[in-house]
Amino acid sequence: MKYTTLLIDADDTLFDFDKAEETSLDRFYKRMDLKCPYNEFREVYNRENHLLWKAFERGKATAEKVKVQRFVNTMKALELYEDNGVELSRIYMEELSRCRFLLPGADDFCEKLSSHYNLYVITNGLWDVQRSRVGDSEIYRRFFKGLIVSEKVGSAKPDKGIFDEARKTAGNPLLEEMLIIGDSLTSDIRGGDLYGIDSCWFNPGGKELVGPSTPTYEVADYESLLKILL
Structure with a gap:
């Protein structure tokens, strides 16, 4: 891959x-x-x-x-x-900040990916909340290399600034080596499109695809994405 x-x-x-x-x-x-x-x-x-x-x-x-x-x-x-x-x-x-509930299967999903990829969390949110909810969570400590939060960066998805920060945090990989995975068409998928990287729309609810950006991939569950990436 x-x-x-x-x-x-x-x-x-x-x-x-x-x-x-x-x-x-x-x-x-x-x-x-x-x-x-x-x-x-x-x-x-x-x-x-x-x-x-x-x-x-x-x-x-x-x-x-x-x-x-x-x-x-x-x-x-x-x-x-x-x-x-x-x-x-x-x-x-x-x-x-105390609520760290995972979606079913998220832990296993990240464990499998972490053996093959460098994983980073990129989130629109408040630094104090996400630092605790995400940064102090077991799944983050075990599998992720960095946490990029919009409030701390001063830029939110879909803007270029937060993707610049994510790329810098990741050691400046080539754009074609990057993939954003998220559930939001307006922030994740649109942001990936504007930045020039591939995107995967995580869409377990089967929502209709609307808006100016089309994801590179669309999946309804973790297993479908693992089949693409592994």
């Missing part, structure tokens, strides 16, 4: 972010003793969080704004109380 370097997205590619987020929100809700139904809180938070992260991908919001403003907007929408969001953000991220 021509590749030497695999850039692998973290959340919803290796880590079960939905489970981590649900667990963290539940713990946050109980710690804050919020006076509204949990489902209502979760729905509003998910909406505000999604809108802000999409703005972040477009370069319209900083990571610092995302992690604070999502709570400001949520509390305002629920008419609970006025808050600048800083302490709320700290409590939530404290809970989230």
Whole structure:
């Protein structure tokens, strides 16, 4: 195989972010003793969080704004109380950083790949959270050579800057030796396309392919990708 370097997205590619987020929100809700139904809180938070992260991908919001403003907007929408969001953000991220749930089969997948490739995690996220959730996880310590996080780099997928940092961290391999693997068409696949490297869309949910970029590969599970790479 021509590749030497695999850039692998973290959340919803290796880590079960939905489970981590649900667990963290539940713990946050109980710690804050919020006076509204949990489902209502979760729905509003998910909406505000999604809108802000999409703005972040477009370069319209900083990571610092995302992690604070999502709570400001949520509390305002629920008419609970006025808050600048800083302490709320700290409590939530404290809970989230403890949640290292893997997708089924992720450990075995990375173990098999690590014997043949140099593995790096590339993720759009907050440094303090991903450093703990990903960087301190057993799967990262065993199989990966580096962690590239958008907040620390100052650039987010699909922008060129975060890929430049990943390539530098990996020892400047040739572009044709690099492959990005991820679940997001707008950040992972689009980013690979713009940077000039091959991409693999991890699509276990069978989503429809939409957007300007077409992945080099599309797989529904780890085994299918292992058949391509090994």
